[in-house]
Amino acid sequence: MKAATALLALSLAAVASAMASxxxxxxxxxxxxxxxxxxxxxxxxxxxxxAYPPELLSRDSWTxxxxxxxxxxxxxxxxxxxxxxxxxxxxxxxxxxxxxxDSEGQPLLRITxxxxxxxxxxxxxxxxxxxxxxxxAVRSPSNCGACHLGAARGRYGEDEIRIP
Numbered sequence: 001m002k003a004a005t006a007l008l009a010l011s012l013a014a015v016a017s018a019m020a021s022x023x024x025x026x027x028x029x030x031x032x033x034x035x036x037x038x039x040x041x042x043x044x045x046x047x048x049x050x051a052y053p054p055e056l057l058s059r060d061s062w063t064x065x066x067x068x069x070x071x072x073x074x075x076x077x078x079x080x081x082x083x084x085x086x087x088x089x090x091x092x093x094x095x096x097x098x099x100x101x102d103s104e105g106q107p108l109l110r111i112t113x114x115x116x117x118x119x120x121x122x123x124x125x126x127x128x129x130x131x132x133x134x135x136x137a138v139r140s141p142s143n144c145g146a147c148h149l150g151a152a153r154g155r156y157g158e159d160e161i162r163i164p
Contacts, residue, residue, distance in 0.1 A: 037154045038090040044079060045087070050144045050151045052111055054094035060107040061100045062091040068109070112141040128163065137164035 042051045054062065066088040069077045079087070098116075100108045111117055121141065123130040133141045144151040150160040 038087075038094075040083070041087050041090050044083065046152070048075070048077065049142065051154070052144070053154060053156065054091045055096040056100075056111045056114065056116070057091075057096060058098065058100040058107065059092050059095040061109065062088065062095050064107040065109050066091065073109075110142070117141070132163060135164060 037051050037053075041054075045051045057065070065072075066084055069079060069084065100114045102108055102113070108114055112121075121128055123132070132138055132147075138146040144156075147161055147163050148156050149162055150156065
């Protein structure tokens with residue numbers, strides 16, 4: 001039983017470490033160099049906000065996000081059918097392996113609502129200071145670039161975090 005508990009703890013630590021560095025799918029070495037993001041995804045989605053790492057949401061969540069671009073968080077971010085299909089194919093190929101559903105089984109549309117995000121960005125002793133998202137420098141949990149200096153390049157390693 002102790003061996004199983006230790007193995008579980010190591011597995012959870014590995015997952016947490018991978019997620020803290022932006023997910024395991026995009027880091028190509030221990031130094032946190034990120035694999036290149038798809039240029040079409042960056043151009044289209046990154047024009048309005050940081051092009052979030054695709055592995056932070058599941059396939060179901062990305063399908064829902066792309067399927068609702070006409071009403072994308074209060075904005076019409078519609079794309080032509082071919083472009084939306086191209087971006088969706090990229091997101092599906094790079095999506096996270098863990099479900100990102102709400103308590104009713106519906107796909108989450110916001111990375112900031114996922115269990116992983118809430119755990120990694122929790123206030124407290126080993127998390128963020130209280131009020132960081134309300135500070136003038138950050139203003140929102142979705143403003144990744146305020147703390148993650150390499151966010152625009154898809155880099156989220158701990159060595160590139162500066163909390164204002």
